[in-house]
Amino acid sequence: MIQEACLTRKPWNVEFTAHPEEVAALRRVVRLRLAAWNLHGLVDAAQLCVSELVSNVVTHVGLGTPGSLAVSVNGAYLRIEVHDPDTRALPTLVAADVEAEGGRGMALVEALTDRWGVQLHEDRKVTWCELATGLTPPAVPAVDLSVTRAEALLDMYATLRPPTCRYEPGLGRVGRTVAEESVIDVITDFLRWLRVHGCDADEVLDRAQSRYETLLSGSRR
Structure with a gap:
């Protein structure tokens, strides 16, 4: 309990270039970071979300696209963000056929996470998702x-x-x-x-x- 209270979970981000081999590298980074944050129970789901969000950039935005992955603990949620410069290629939730090879990525993210969405900025879009950590949010100080x-x-x-x-x-x-x-x-x-x-x-x-x-x-x- 004391270790949990003293554990610092600082937000972090890493830049990447959209290539299939980058997905595996980012999965490893996420696993190591969540282990350091004592969030072992979220590793599998977080890795799958990272795989799908980054793969969307590779497939729908294009090979070689510069992007970044940001991970943070926001209150009682783990937040995963993937940034890329294309504001037109938006991820969508589709009901893919069982035999289809693609189209199920965001459906998987929908099933694994508590919520997800897309934020549009002038120079980029941010596709994000959040998973409940089970952590108790920090107490709000009383108003003086x-x-x-x-x-x-x-x-x-x-x-x-x-x-x-x-x-x-x-x-x-x-x-x-x-x-x-x-x-x-x-x-x-x-x-x-x-x-x-x-x-x-x-x-x-x-x-x-x-x-x-x-x-x-x-x-x-």
């Missing part, structure tokens, strides 16, 4: 409403500030540098607001600090 409200307020302040700070991704739509300056602006403006309305700014800050420490202690339990 205080942080959500603060980020919304910081976003608003960022739009009011002159664009003098460098954008650094990492804190919602505002970067770390802009966010820190915006926090200072928020605190300063509220302190001025308290003074204008005759409130005790020090008392308000003390109460805010006490409430913050209470929230911290509660989140650590």
